Amino acid sequence: MSSESSREKFQAYLTQQGLHVTNQRLAIFDAALAQKEHFTAEQLLDRARTIDDSVSRATVYRTLPLMTESQILREVDIGSGEKFYLPASSGNTQVAQVVCVDCDRIFEISAPFMEWYGSTVSLKLGLKPISQRLQVSAHCIAYRSSGRCPNRLKK
Amino acid sequence: MSSESSREKFQAYLTQQGLHVTNQRLAIFDAALAQKEHFTAEQLLDRARTIDDSVSRATVYRTLPLMTESQILREVDIGSGEKFYLPASSGNTQVAQVVCVDCDRIFEISAPFMEWYGSTVSLKLGLKPISQRLQVSAHCIAYRSSGRCPNRLKK
DNA sequence: CTGCCTGCAAACTCTTTGCACGAAT
DNA sequence: ATTCGTGCAAAGAGTTTGCAGGCAG
Numbered sequence: 001m002s003s004e005s006s007r008e009k010f011q012a013y014l015t016q017q018g019l020h021v022t023n024q025r026l027a028i029f030d031a032a033l034a035q036k037e038h039f040t041a042e043q044l045l046d047r048a049r050t051i052d053d054s055v056s057r058a059t060v061y062r063t064l065p066l067m068t069e070s071q072i073l074r075e076v077d078i079g080s081g082e083k084f085y086l087p088a089s090s091g092n093t094q095v096a097q098v099v100c101v102d103c104d105r106i107f108e109i110s111a112p113f114m115e116w117y118g119s120t121v122s123l124k125l126g127l128k129p130i131s132q133r134l135q136v137s138a139h140c141i142a143y144r145s146s147g148r149c150p151n152r153l154k155k
Numbered sequence: 156m157s158s159e160s161s162r163e164k165f166q167a168y169l170t171q172q173g174l175h176v177t178n179q180r181l182a183i184f185d186a187a188l189a190q191k192e193h194f195t196a197e198q199l200l201d202r203a204r205t206i207d208d209s210v211s212r213a214t215v216y217r218t219l220p221l222m223t224e225s226q227i228l229r230e231v232d233i234g235s236g237e238k239f240y241l242p243a244s245s246g247n248t249q250v251a252q253v254v255c256v257d258c259d260r261i262f263e264i265s266a267p268f269m270e271w272y273g274s275t276v277s278l279k280l281g282l283k284p285i286s287q288r289l290q291v292s293a294h295c296i297a298y299r300s301s302g303r304c305p306n307r308l309k310k
Numbered sequence: 311c312t313g314c315c316t317g318c319a320a321a322c323t324c325t326t327t328g329c330a331c332g333a334a335t
Numbered sequence: 336a337t338t339c340g341t342g343c344a345a346a347g348a349g350t351t352t353g354c355a356g357g358c359a360g
Contacts, residue, residue: 018313018314019314019315020313020314020315020358020359020360021359021360022314022315022316022358022359023358024315024316024317025315040349041349041350042349054316054317055316055317056316056317056318057317057318057350058316058317058318058319058350058351058352059315059316059317061349061350061351062315062316062351077232077234079232079234079238081324081325081348081349082348082349082350083234083349083350096272096276098276098277098280098282100282101285107280107282109276109279109280111272111276113272114289117251117266117268117289117291118291118293121251121253121264121266121291122253122291122293124264125253125262125264125293125296126296127253127255127262127291127293127294127295127296128293128294129291129292129293130256130292130293130294131291131292132289132290132291132292133289133290134269134272134287134288134289134290135287135288135289136272136273136276136277136282136284136286136287137284137285137286137287138273138277138280138282138283138284138285139282139283139285140282141280141281141282173338173339174339174340175333175334175335175338175339175340176334176335177333177334177339177340177341178333179340179341180340195324196324196325197324209341209342210341210342211341211342211343212325212342212343213325213326213327213341213342213343213344214340214341214342216324216325216326217326217340217341236323236324236349236350237323237324237325238324238325
């Protein structure tokens with residue numbers, strides 16, 4: 001249950017699926033868990049290469065699905081062209097994302113009622129809910145006073 | 156307030172923005188409002204060309220933002236690579252999407268509490284909410300009995 | 311050994327953009 | 336007359352894939 005078991009969990013998943021435990025996959029795994037915020041495939045590639053410089057972009061893209069399927073990572077799509085990832089550490093799947101439209105930072109907040117909502121509404125339609133996501137776009141704190149976010153990254 | 160006024164609304168928006176009312180834009184508008192379900196840019200292009208075969212893909216992509224800005228269409232991004240659009244007829248912005256993972260169909264359902272939630276949570280973070288979206292992935296009705304959705308479109 | 315994995319580069323999908331001509335105001 | 340709009344084709348961004356050689360089990 002400690003954080004190290006996450007690595008074992010990943011290895012177990014690979015083995016159980018008849019997949020090989022390679023240095024590249026482990027480097028990508030370690031790079032992913034070292035991230036402090038949401039990260040992109042490209043950022044993961046950069047970081048993984050500092051651990052094992054033989055890691056290629058293709059392998060990163062091929063490994064990401066393995067890590068999401070094994071519940072190591074959670075995928076976050078905010079509709080911006082590229083996907084973001086985050087260690088699924090807390091096991092909390094009932095979370096919403098608040099995205100600052102100025103600095104593009106992503107905040108995660110718990111939204112415990114989401115599960116209830118998904119069940120309620122989906123059952124009304126006769127559907128069987130699998131997952132759900134709630135995202136809020138917003139302006140940053142500083143926006144109100146300065147008119148724009150101090151952390152803006154683009155434009 | 157009848158449905159015809161929507162066309163006038165679009166023309167008014169164009170004029171007011173100093174933009175020209177062209178046959179292509181009107182064809183795209185008509186094609187969009189003729190859609191019964193969520194549609195993609197490509198589907199819109201096909202349909203618009205049945206009205207005016209001079210319509211190009213580029214113009215469709217250039218016109219879509221005009222129609223969303225003028226509240227004619229609502230954009231729906233379910234994280235599938237391509238964006239979907241829907242006439243923003245009912246003026247109801249507090250809606251969630253339920254996406255069937257088997258047939259990819261998108262159902263829209265009202266979710267009146269979304270606004271409250273966005274405000275509550277965003278204000279706790281000191282942010283100023285702009286918009287929000289709630290999406291539920293689910294299996295179709297028929298999935299439970301047959302094991303898969305009869306409307307599956309892909310694979 | 312056998313089959314899965316890898317890096318590379320090319321391919322793909324959806325969308326955006328530069329350009330020179332054409333049309334709306 | 337201007338200014339904006341258009342189609343075309345090329346460019347972009349992010350991601351996926353075919354291939355021939357390489358490594359884990």
